[in-house]
Amino acid sequence: MDISVREACRSLEAQGALRRRLRGSPDGLVAYVRELLGDQMPADLEALYREGVEAIGDFRAVIPKWNERPERRREGLLRALLPAQAVPIFSDGAGSLYGLDLSSGVASPAVYFFDHEDLFERPRWAAGSSLGHFLLLLGQHDRAIDEGRTPGWERGIDPDIDKCPRAPPIWRAG
Template identity: 55%
Template structure:
């Protein structure tokens, strides 16, 4: 059983690692992203926007920002940043790299991948989650796992399907 975006967000909010936006502009954001990408969005992505996730630990969420007085605010990273590789950015890592949701998949719960800015986001470098819900749980443990020196493959305890993502292997198997 895969954890949903809603379940992951609720659990992470309870732990104090997830911060939400103050106002709910999710309907406008979903319409805007649909318009910018020129396609329907996977249900998991729509749920991500409905959950109003602004930040998870040290990772800032990427989504269009609506201001009722001035309209859409320009962002450093646009939701179209990964369109050339059929993905939509979800979070930046603070170093220019992006975590993006796969748009090639026909699955209602597509995988999340890590994209490296040093190679121009030309392809997913590694699988970061088999779906958006498990990815949120993994991302919340990212820094702690590094500090603790967890063994390669620890991610399987949170996301048992991470090694089955079609576009890239999990981090411990990536080149």
Template identity: 75%
Template sequence: MDITVSEACRLLEAQGALRRLPKDQSEGIVQQVRELLGGQMPADLEALYRERVQSVGDFAAILPKWNERPEWRREGALRALLTAQAVPLFSDGSGNLYGLDLSSGEQRPAVYFFDHEDLFETPHWAAGSSIGRFLLLLAQHDQAIEEGRPPGWELSIDPDIDKCPRAPPIWQAG
């Protein structure tokens, strides 16, 4: 059974790994992104915006800068992955992005890692089979590196990560 975005956020917040935005601007953000995407938005993406996630560990969430006056709205990084049929969710702090797949048309699509060095053209590896599982993996990313976890440790949290259609998981990406 998959974990919902809300469940993942509650778990990570209890662990101190998730920070939320102080002010709830989710209604405006959802409206703006829905317009940017042509009226359609995966349910998981809307759920993430409604959770007001600011960051998970050292990974900053990518949100439009909301302002009630339309001429002041800025999509910024949101447009960075649209040509690759993805919506950016988080930055790794080095210019790379984690993006939600839009090509599948699913309500709970996979999350992929996009490298800035190839201008985000295609996903390099699968980062989670859903946003909920991705959030749990993201929270353990740095710790897994420090501990030297073996390739494929991600399967213990996300047993479907190796089934993501657009790119393999990191340990198979080469």
């Protein structure tokens, strides 16, 4: 069963793991990103922007800077993963990115980890079978490390994570 971006955000917010931006309407941002991506914007990405997520735990959302005045708009990292057919959604804080797959053409695509050491050429490992599942996994990341969870704990939250077509889950990525 899939979980929507909205449901995942509500759950994370209730846990105190999600911070939101306190800026205006996301309509301009959505239109701007849709234009930059050439109308190739998955519904889940739009839902994430509409939720106004700034960070989950220590992981900051990758959001272009939109402004009504075109000269003040900034793409930031938005195009960093386009050669690998993905759009960045979160930073790991160390130079690598989590990206939403654009190659599948589905409304709820998988999320992958792109390592800066690979120059973002390809996904290193699957981070979530959908954006909703990925958000929940990201919210558990630090706790899983602190608790010393065994490899594959992610399947308890995202039972389809090992079915992502472009890369294996982290415990099989090597």
